């Protein structure tokens with residue numbers, strides 16, 4: 001029986017909305033999103049009903065990885081705005097009851113970061129050991145067989161002519177890995193965290209946090225992992241020790257500041273240990289759902305596994321369907337709006353903290369990016385298309401946005417959908433309101449129900465508050481023996497009416513008693 005008296009920390013009951021600043025809103029008309037753009041859309045987010053925003057990196061960067069290559073952890077890139085502009089976002093979000101989470105990128109810096117410039121300047125530089133330098137077998141033989149991400153089977157090591165050693169980069173050569181085994185590095189990153197905590201952020205989304213601890217003997221990757229980016233499987237106990245240090249540090253602050261780890265590992269059983277014994281991450285991304293196809297059996301399996309793997313640890317789950325690294329879920333599920341709608345009902349009635357990716361509330365698909373406009377070495381441009389705000393040809397952006405708009409941008413623009421109560425946008429708003437109003441949806445237990453093939457159904461319960469979700473992932477209408485009033489329907493049909501016991505294809509309903 002859950003303790004119904006204990007107040008839950010905000011991050012358990014929150015819905016978090018991810019903003020990729022380049023793609024969100026363009027206030028200065030240069031075709032690249034910016035912080036003033038974010039500030040200008042806070043009313044949209046308050047109207048929608050989200051509790052927190054997570055801002056992907058807006059720090060000074062040469063943008064080889066569009067900001068995940070940070071050249072200064074404690075400033076704002078002029079392309080995006082200023083520190084004062086950031087402070088205004090925190091203040092104005094707070095006025096709307098919205099918390100601000102920032103992205104911490106602890107695993108690596110840009111090659112232009114002054115720390116790396118110093119480190120590579122000479123073997124005797126005091127910052128040499130802030131990065132990972134090894135001899136390997138000389139210029140032709142890297143220290144091991146690790147492969148870097150986004151470099152097409154390429155190695156995770158780059159030879160530095162001037163000082164005659166290899167440096168490690170689990171991502172691009174322009175993203176050298178920091179050496180977390182060095183306590184000075186850990187102290188410096190704690191300083192970065194304090195800088196943002198003191199400015200009032202509610203916590204951090206921590207980029208590839210499972211990558212920071214590494215086996216100091218740097219052994220070769222073994223089959224079946226040879227040839228895939230090493231970051232996808234890096235595992236070492238020291239990561240846990242470093243995370244515990246971060247946790248102790250943030251616990252010195254008031255207000256339940258949160259650590260959300262991007263634990264991009266092959267499954268929930270790999271992710272679970274990063275919650276520690278309540279002394280590591282508060283939340284860890286569980287990307288398993290982003291890999292599950294539109295199939296009732298697979299979804300059911302995901303829900304069961306999540307319970308089996310996290311519940312015994314007392315770890316609070318997370319749910320993510322889309323982000324800036326993977327094709328949007330509407331696109332992954334084949335493009336039909338009906339599926340995107342049903343997925344929204346499923347996501348927002350799950351047990352755990354849901355993360356929305358900007359634009360999913362508009363039912364956006366990935367943009368089709370012609371070869372001459374490809375900019376990301378990792379092939380992730382489609383999901384990073386600019387958000388269409390207005391139905392006008394420029395959609396609220398400067399003349400040449402950095403990427404093409406997604407399909408049907410006028411009809412799917414925020415303004416067009418706001419005027420249409422039957423839109424995907426209004427569906428998300430009703431779901432967020434339903435979630436906010438129901439302790440069962442926010443905090444309740446989850447029990448899977450026995451239903452016919454093609455359906456997944458679950459019941460959430462907290463005290464005497466109860467909600468039931470039925471999701472039909474098949475291509476037929478399916479009858480199901482459940483009763484209640486339709487609170488939200490993915491197609492908007494029958495809301496407020498008694499449930500008639502039939503769920504249409506690619507449709508989901510949320511029932512209250």
Ligand code: TEU
Pocket residue numbers: 065068069105149171207208231232262264324325326378380
């Ligand atoms: O992504 C980490 C990660 O593991 C990615 O490789 C992801 O699995 C891949 O993009 C899927 O295509 C984080 C950030 O989210 C990503 O944007 C950065 O490029 C990366 O770290 C390096 O900082």
